[in-house]
Every structure is written in C-alpha cells, then in structure tokens.
Amino acid sequence: MSLVYSAIIFLTAAVIIVPIFKKIGLGSVLGYLTAGILIGPWGFGFIAEVEDILHFAELGVVLLLFIIGLELQPSRLRVMRRPIFGTGGLQVFASILVIFVLALAANMEWRTALVMGCCLSLSSTAFALQLLGERDELVTQHGRTAFAILLFQDLIVIPMLALLPLLSHENNMSFGGDQLLAAGTAIAVIIGVIAAGHFLIKPLLKWVALSNNTELFSAASLLVVLGTAGLMYAAGLSMALGAFLAGVLLADSEFRHELEANIEPFKGLLLGLFFISVGMSVDLGLIVKMPVLLVSMAIALVLIKAAILFGIAKLNKQSNASALNLAVIISQGGEFAFVLLHQAGTFNVIDKSISNILVVIVTLSMVITPLLLILTDYWKNRTAASRQTEPEYDQIDDDEPKVIIAGFGRFGQIIARILRMKKIPFTALESSFEQVDFVRKFGNKIYFGDAARLDLLRAARADKASIFVLSIVDTDASIKVAEAVKKHFPHLKIFARARNRQHVYKLMDIGVDYVIRETFLSSIELAKQILIGMKIEDSEAEKITTAFKEYDQALVQKQHAIHHDEEQVIASARHAAAELESLFEEDTGSDIDHETQPKHS
Numbered sequence: 298m299s300l301v302y303s304a305i306i307f308l309t310a311a312v313i314i315v316p317i318f319k320k321i322g323l324g325s326v327l328g329y330l331t332a333g334i335l336i337g338p339w340g341f342g343f344i345a346e347v348e349d350i351l352h353f354a355e356l357g358v359v360l361l362l363f364i365i366g367l368e369l370q371p372s373r374l375r376v377m378r379r380p381i382f383g384t385g386g387l388q389v390f391a392s393i394l395v396i397f398v399l400a401l402a403a404n405m406e407w408r409t410a411l412v413m414g415c416c417l418s419l420s421s422t423a424f425a426l427q428l429l430g431e432r433d434e435l436v437t438q439h440g441r442t443a444f445a446i447l448l449f450q451d452l453i454v455i456p457m458l459a460l461l462p463l464l465s466h467e468n469n470m471s472f473g474g475d476q477l478l479a480a481g482t483a484i485a486v487i488i489g490v491i492a493a494g495h496f497l498i499k500p501l502l503k504w505v506a507l508s509n510n511t512e513l514f515s516a517a518s519l520l521v522v523l524g525t526a527g528l529m530y531a532a533g534l535s536m537a538l539g540a541f542l543a544g545v546l547l548a549d550s551e552f553r554h555e556l557e558a559n560i561e562p563f564k565g566l567l568l569g570l571f572f573i574s575v576g577m578s579v580d581l582g583l584i585v586k587m588p589v590l591l592v593s594m595a596i597a598l599v600l601i602k603a604a605i606l607f608g609i610a611k612l613n614k615q616s617n618a619s620a621l622n623l624a625v626i627i628s629q630g631g632e633f634a635f636v637l638l639h640q641a642g643t644f645n646v647i648d649k650s651i652s653n654i655l656v657v658i659v660t661l662s663m664v665i666t667p668l669l670l671i672l673t674d675y676w677k678n679r680t681a682a683s684r685q686t687e688p689e690y691d692q693i694d695d696d697e698p699k700v701i702i703a704g705f706g707r708f709g710q711i712i713a714r715i716l717r718m719k720k721i722p723f724t725a726l727e728s729s730f731e732q733v734d735f736v737r738k739f740g741n742k743i744y745f746g747d748a749a750r751l752d753l754l755r756a757a758r759a760d761k762a763s764i765f766v767l768s769i770v771d772t773d774a775s776i777k778v779a780e781a782v783k784k785h786f787p788h789l790k791i792f793a794r795a796r797n798r799q800h801v802y803k804l805m806d807i808g809v810d811y812v813i814r815e816t817f818l819s820s821i822e823l824a825k826q827i828l829i830g831m832k833i834e835d836s837e838a839e840k841i842t843t844a845f846k847e848y849d850q851a852l853v854q855k856q857h858a859i860h861h862d863e864e865q866v867i868a869s870a871r872h873a874a875a876e877l878e879s880l881f882e883e884d885t886g887s888d889i890d891h892e893t894q895p896k897h898s
Contacts, residue, residue, distance in 0.1 A: 303350075306343050310336050311569055326421055326632060327663050329569050333576020340581075350574045355536065356523075357567030358636050360560055362537040363522045365451045366544020367557050384442060384609060385449025391605050392418035399601075408464045412647050415457045416634040416655060417598055420627035421663060422447045429626060438615055439623040446606075446627060454633045455541050458640060465644040486532035490525050490539060494546030502552050503734065506745055518559040521547075537636070551733050554726065555746035558753040575635045579660060580653040591654070595661035599669070603628040625673050629666040630659030698724040701762050701789075703748035703778055704769035705736055708794050708815060712766055724757050728774070749777040751785055759786045767793035767809070772800050779807045798853065805857050821846050 310332035318328030336343040344350070393414035400410035425443055434440040498521055505517040522540050529539030547556060584591055603624035610620030638655055641647040700716060700723035702709045709725065716723050725743040727733050733745045746753045748769070759765070765782050769775040775793070782789055791809045795801040804812045821842050828838035 303344060306336055307332075307570060307573060311573065315569075325569075326572055327660075329572030330576035330579070330660055330663070333573035334579050334581065335576075336573075337577030337579075339577075339579065344577065347574060347577045350570070350577070354567060354571035354574045355636075355639070357564060357569070357571040359526045359536050359540045360522060360564035361568055362455075363540040363544040363560060364557060364564055366541045366546075367548050367553055380442060380445035381449050381452075384613065385446040386453075387609055388446050388605060389418050389450060389453055391609075392602055395601055395605065409647050409651060412461075412464065412637070412641050413651075413655065415460075416637045416641075417630055417659070418602075419450050419454070419631040419633045419637075420447060420602070421629055421631035422451060422633075425627045425629075434622070437619070437622075439610070439619045439626065442610065442613065442615070442623055443627050450631070450633070454636070455538055457637060458537055461637070461640050461644050461646055464641075464646045486528060487542070490528060490542050491546065493525075494543065498543070498546065499550060499552075502550075502556075506552070506733075511747070514555065515559045518556050519563065521556075522560065551737055551743055551745045554724075554744040554753055554756045557756040558746065558750055561752055561756070571635075572632065575639075575656065576660075578653075579656055583653060583657055591657055592661060594654075595658045595665060598630060598658060599628045599662050599665050621673060625666065625669045628669070629662040634659045698722050698758060698762050700724075700764040700766060701726065701748075701754075701757055701759060702766040702768060704767065704775075704794075705732060705743050706768065706770060708770075709766065709768035710736070712768065724762075726753070726757060728769075749774065749781050751781060754781065754786065759789060762789060765789040765791045767791055767804075769794075770796070772796055772803075775800070776803050776807070779804055779809055783807050783809070798856070801853060802857050817849075818846075 311329065314332040314335070315325050315328035318331065319325055334340050337347060338345050393411075395414075396417050397410050397414035400413045401407065405413065425447060429440050429443060502514075502517060502521070505514050508514075521543055525539035525543040526536035527539070529542075530536045547553060606628060607620045607624040610623045615623070635656060638647065638652045642649060642652050699721055702713055702723055702725045705713070705725045705727040709727075713723060713725060726746050726748045727736070727743055728745075728747045733743055736743050744757070746757075748754065759782070765786070767775055767779055767782075769778060775795075779791060779793065782791060790811075792811045793804050793809045793813070795804055795812050795814050797814065801812050801814060824845075825838045825842040828841060829835055833841075
C-alpha cells in the first residue's frame with residue numbers, strides 16, 4: 298500500500314470520526330481510537346501494517362513529552378509542589394500498590410503485575426482536561442486537584458519508561474559487567490544531554506534565530522527534539538525521556554513559546570496517528586470472545602481508581618460533591634498506558650496477549666467515564682445539597698499571564714517595569730532576537746517569537762489573559778498582530794502604540810480599544826516645558842497644552858470617519874489648524890474645553 302493512500306485513509310477517518318466524538322462529549326482520544334478500530338484489521342481492514350505505523354507514530358509521544366517538559370517551569374512547579382508531588386504522588390503509588398497486589402493474587406508474574414500497576418495507575422490527561430474545559434470546571438477545587446494529579450502522572454511516566462529495560466526478562470535483574478557498562482553509558486548520555494542543553498542547544502537556537510527564517514527555526518526545533526531522542530535511544534533508553542529532558546532544559550529559555558508553537562502542529566498530527574494505530578491494534582476478537590469479563594475488568598479499574606481518588610479528596614478536606622467529581626473525571630486509564638504497554642512489549646517485559654487485554658480495558662474505561670459523568674450529574678441534580686455552588690480556589694497568578702506585551706522595545710519595557718512594580722504577571726513577546734538577547738542580559742523575562750502567529754498566541758495563553766499591549770514599531774506588523782488578536786481572542790482588551798495618525802486610523806478600523814501615538818504625550822510635555830522656559834506661568838502652560846491635547850484627540854476621532862478620503866482629510870486638517878489658532882489668539886480660557894470640541898461624525 299502506498300504512503301499517500303495510507304495517509305488519505307488516516308486523515309479521512311480522523312476528519313470524519315473525531316469531530317463526531319467531540320460533539321457528543323466522548324473526546325478526541327476516543328475518536329482517534331475508534332477511527333483506528335474501524336480502518337484496522339478488526340474493522341474494514343483498509344490498513345494492516347499496524348506495527349510499522351506504531352513505530353512511526355511513536356514520534357507523536359516523543360513530541361508530547363517535549364511539550365510537557367517545556368511546560369514544567371521551575372516557578373510553576375514551586376508554586377504547586379504540594380498538590381503535584383503530595384496529592385499526585387499519593388494517587389499514583391496507591392493505585393500501583395492496589396493493582397499490583399490484585400494482579401499477584403490473580404497469579405500474575407511480579408514483573409507483569411508491576412507493569413500493570415504502572416500502566417493502569419495513569420489517567421488520560423488529554424481526555425480529562427478536555428472534559429474539565431468543556432464543563433468549565435478547570436478552576437474549581439476538583440479541577441485544580443485533577444490538574445495537579447495529571448501533571449504528576451506526566452512526570453512519573455519518565456521514570457516508568459526508564460524502569461522497563463531493567464524489568465526485561467533478558468535482564469533477569471542481574472548486574473554483570475555488560476549491565477554496569479550499559480548503566481554507565483546511560484548515565485553519561487543523560488549528563489551529556491543536560492550539558493548540551495546549556496552549552497550547545499541554546500547557542501544553536503540563538504544562531505538560527507538570527508537568520509529570521511521561520512522555516513529554518515521550525516527545522517531546528519525538530520532537530521533538537523529528535524536529536525536528543527535519538528541519542529537516548531542509541532544509549533538503550535527511551536526516546537521520550539530524551540525529548541522530555543530537552544523540554545525541561547528549555548522551559549525557562551526565551552525560545553519556549555516559539556518552540557511550543559513550532560512543535561505543536563507536528564505533535565498533534567503524530568499523536569493522533571499514534572492513537573489511531575493503537576485503535577488498529579485493539580483486538581476486537583477479545584471483546585467478542587469475553588465481553589462480560591473485559592467490561593467487568595474495565596468497570597473494576599474505574600471503581601478502584603475512583604475510590605482512591607475520593608479518599609484522597611476527603612483527606613484534603615474537599616466536599617463530597619467535589620470529591621465525587623474528582624473521582625469520576627480521572628478514574629479512566631490513560632494514553633500513556635498505551636505507550637508503556639508498547640514499550641513493555643518491545644523490552645519483552647509483558648506477554649503480548651496480556652498487553653492486548655489491557656489495551657482493551659483502558660479503551661473501555663475511557664468509554665465508561667463520560668457515562669459516569671452523566672450519571673453523576675443526574676444524581677447531583679436530584680439532591681439539594683449538591684445544588685449549592687461549590688466555592689472556587691483562588692486562581693494562581695503565576696499560572697497564567699494577565700497581560701501580554703507584544704514588542705519589547707523602549708515603549709514596551711517601560712510598561713513592563715510598571716507592571717512588575719505592581720506584581721502584575723505578564724508575558725513579553727519580541728520578534729527580533731537581537732533585542733531579546735540584549736534585554737535578557739538585564740534579567741527581563743521575554744520570549745522570542747512572532748506575535749502574529751496564532752499558535753504562538755495560544756502557547757502564550759492569550760485565551761487566559763485580559764490585556765494585550767501592542768507596542769510593535771513596524772506599522773504593518775502591528776496591524777497584522779491586532780487583526781489576529783481581535784479575530785481569535787475577542788475578549789482581550791488591546792492597548793496599542795501607533796507611529797502616526799494613519800496607524801491610529803488603521804487600528805481604530807480593527808476595533809482596538811485604546812490607541813496612543815508614540816510621541817504624542819512626550820511632545821506635549823516638552824512643549825509645556827518650552828512655554829514655561831519662555832516665562833509663561835506654569836498653570837497657563839498646563840492649560841494651553843491640555844486644551845491642545847484634548848482638541849487633537851477629538852480631531853483624531855472626527856477624522857477617523859473620513860480618513861479614506863484624502864481630500865476631506867486635508868480640508869479638515871486646514872480647518873482645524875485655523876480654528877485652533879483663532880482659539881488661542883482669542884484667549885478664551887476655559888471656553889476652549891467645552892464649546893470648541895469637534896463633534897464625532
């Protein structure tokens with residue numbers, strides 16, 4: 298089968314099925330899995346080479362781990378360290394212990410039991426966060442707790458992946474010379490990757506950024522991820538571990554948002570391909586052969602995890618309603634179970650037949666979760682207590698910026714200094730790497746990237762911010778950014794800097810909330826000081842310049858309606874100049890402020 302034919306089948310299945318599943322509330326992950334089942338060997342049989350596709354689709358997981366690494370800024374981890382490592386750690390290790398003991402009781406070999414515990418302890422980050430977002434529950438108490446637990450699960454996947462080669466049946470947990478050499482090599486490679494992050498990767502990205510070539514920077518982004526992943530794989534470790542390390546090393550760099558924006562499209566496509574290929578590998582014959590057993594095991598998994606989560610929530614003194622929501626939202630199996638099971642099969646840690654059963658159980662648990670939510674909502678609506686509004690946690694300011702500053706030259710830096718003085722969190726974006734490099738030397742937090750790119754704005758959390766400061770010097774670039782923000786993030790209030798009147802009019806056409814000409818106020822202030830220097834009283838100088846400022850601002854509003862007609866603008870400007878001159882000649886004092894203001898048209 299040709300590559301083009303396979304790609305057409307994959308894309309067609311995804312485009313048709315995934316939107317349907319999102320529409321009915323079952324989530325995109327389940328949609329991809331269903332698409333894979335339908336086109337795979339157990340469905341219509343359009344594609345049969347599942348293993349080959351799985352190997353290629355693993356790149357999606359690699360890119361996902363890189364993005365997760367980029368998100369793990371030390372400041373964010375520090376703020377949420379207790380819920381992440383305390384609550385999240387308790388959930389994972391309690392689930393592993395319970396499932397491990399139950400598997401041993403079912404006469405499973407201890408390595409198999411441990412892998413089962415690790416795989417089934419994890420929940421679906423994509424699935425749960427999507428459900429929380431659709432239900433507008435991300436900032437509720439159970440939403441915050443769920444996010445912390447999911448973040449810890451994303452972190453714990455790395456040591457789980459690193460553990461699999463040690464559990465291999467070929468390894469037999471014996472450490473001779475070859476094993477010690479392999480361990481030493483692995484440690485040396487990890488240290489080398491960390492060192493390269495500081496001394497090689499960042500200088501490489503700086504050098505590429507200086508070229509101002511977006512395609513070249515995208516290529517460099519992929520090279521960083523795949524290069525570190527390949528290095529880890531050559532050392533006998535997980536590719537995902539290498540990508541994760543690279544992401545963590547670059548989490549606090551000026552390239553963080555640009556890297557995330559470049560990698561995100563590739564990650565989304567390849568991760569979707571991974572889920573489709575997992576769906577293709579789901580053994581429907583097992584469901585036909587033992588439907589009652591598999592459904593019972595999926596329900597048992599959900600109930601075990603839900604009970605653990607409910608208990609953890611009550612330990613944290615959450616209400617019954619909040620604890621129940623938490624228990625249901627993340628009680629399913631997760632996408633990383635597929636990753637771990639695939640890797641476990643690669644290292645011959647777990648039998649293929651058991652792996653197939655676990656894949657089916659995890660998939661069924663994802664189907665059960667939305668149904669449980671429906672039942673939970675029905676139960677809550679039937680009880681008076683649950684109808685009370687649950688108090689929300691205070692939002693953590695460090696999590697999301699309140700202000701995004703696009704353009705970090707002299708204008709933007711002054712705004713940033715004032716915001717920092719008031720401890721208002723902001724994210725600064727600058728498209729000139731020379732400027733980024735210079736400003737960062739003074740300890741400023743700034744990210745390299747083109748603010749007109751939708752993916753970069755999303756990576757900078759424009760959907761969570763409330764103010765967008767547009768201080769870009771170039772007029773065309775400024776207009777492009779304003780249009781993108783207004784179209785995709787209409788809730789953002791835009792405060793813009795303009796070079797001249799024409800720039801002001803264009804921004805007003807887009808619907809920018811507040812525009813100021815970059816030299817307007819400073820020129821008026823200097824004019825006032827000149828008047829004072831010419832022996833005019835301070836109060837008189839202030840009155841004159843204030844009258845001029847108000848008149849000119851009103852004139853801008855008036856001329857905006859006719860700025861496309863050059864002849865009308867010229868006539869209006871001549872009339873305004875004559876009118877303003879006559880007003881000051883007459884020295885009408887306060888009358889200027891009231892009777893002579895031009896009306897909006």
